[in-house]
Amino acid sequence: MKPYLIAEPALRRLELTITRRLDGLLQGEHLGLVPGPGSEPAESRPYRVGDDVRRMDWNVTARTNEPHVRDLVADRELEVWALLDATASMDFGTAAMEKRELALAALAAVGFLTQRTGNRIGTHLLHGGGVRTLPARTGRPHLMALLQAAFALPRTPPGVAEPLLGVAAEQLGRVVRRRGLVVVVSDFLDTPETWEPPLRRLTARHQVLAVEVLDPRELTLPDVGILTLIDPETGRRREVATGNARLRRRYAEAAAGQRDAITGALRRAGAGHLRLRTDRDWVRDLVQHVMRRRRLAALAPGHRAPGHQAPGHGAPVTGGGGDVA
Known part of the structure; x- marks a missing residue:
């Protein structure tokens, strides 16, 4: 059977899941998935601790002898780019789905909610054959x-x-010229030193949301006797005696350290961080992320009420340059 005949019903079911569960909650007069202002200058106001110094209004500051920053108005149209990691390490899953399936669901959520508001979306698809780019369109x-x-x-x-993920992120930075939203969906298992610098360069120009996808077996090792492990990216095989409690403890400690390193690298790069797991309700985790960011955005200095947003910006993924962690 042709691939598109298999994909079409699966994608339609995914679309129904996303729109049914997120409709109403992420629509209307609410801040979106990426809350915050955009790139168009608005009014000036006194500087508050925590404001982005890149938005300093030097003219007003010079006239008043008091630091001022310029607020931003959300853009009417947003260009969204997604970098989807479909390398061999994503072909793993021991719970409700594989990491690859969860990554596709995250991409679909961004895509369906972006498309409904008339914004453009393009993708970088990272897989064994290289990087495939699909241009941004509506x-x-x-x-x-x-x-x-x-x-x-x-x-x-x-x-x-x-x-490597870092190579794909570097290529994406050269392709995406217009300021917008960049969503990176990956397990981020490459060494952070390889992808943190290009990700930091992306956040200097765009708003970046990193969606980390993981499986519970990447965090803890079950006690199931002799277990044969295969590295999907190198093909190396190793037999592990999982009955050893000390080994399981060391595995959990190493896994926790790896996740802490990923979290730290994403924070240093300035990217927002959303973690999705194959054994959890990913839609609920997405919603909780949105609600948490809305609360933080409402407490941020210079926050504007939703009624002050530019027309067309009550949609889920159409915010401007605010924080998205």
Whole structure:
């Protein structure tokens, strides 16, 4: 059967899940998934601790002898780019779904909610064959073609060399010229030193949301006797005696340290961080992330009420340059 015939019903079910569960909650006169202002200058106001110094209004500051910053008005149209990691390490899952499926669901959530408000979305698809770029366009036909392309990406055989996440992020930075939202969906298992610098360069110009995808077995090792482990990216095999309590404890400590390193690298890069797990309700985690960011945005200095947003900006993924962690 042709790949698109398999993908179409699966994507339609995914669309229904997203729109039914998120409609009403993320629509209307609410701040979106990425709360905050955009890039158009608005009124000046006195500087408060925590304000972005890049928005200093030097003319007003000079006239008043008091530091002032200029608020921003949300853009009417947003360009969204997604970097989807579909390398071999994503072909793993021991719970409700594989990490690859969860990554596709996250991409679909951003895509469906972006498309409904008329914004453009494009993607960088990272897989064993390299990086495939689909340009940013509007409309449901484009989005469905984009998701079908992601759905149909072939799995990478073990041991095949793959491009690094940092290389794909660097390429994305050269492709995306217009300021907007960049969503990176990955397990971030590459060494942080390889992807943190290009991610930092992306956050200097764009608003970046990092969606970390993980499986519970990457955090703890079950006691199931002799377990054969295969590294999907190198093909290396190793037998592990999981009955050893000390080994399981060391594994959990190493896994926690790895996740802490990822969290720290994302924070240093200035990217927002959303963690999704294959054993949890990913839609609920997405909603909780949105509500938490709304509360923080409402407490931020210079926050504007939703009624002051530019027209067309009550949508879920159409905020401007605010914090998205």
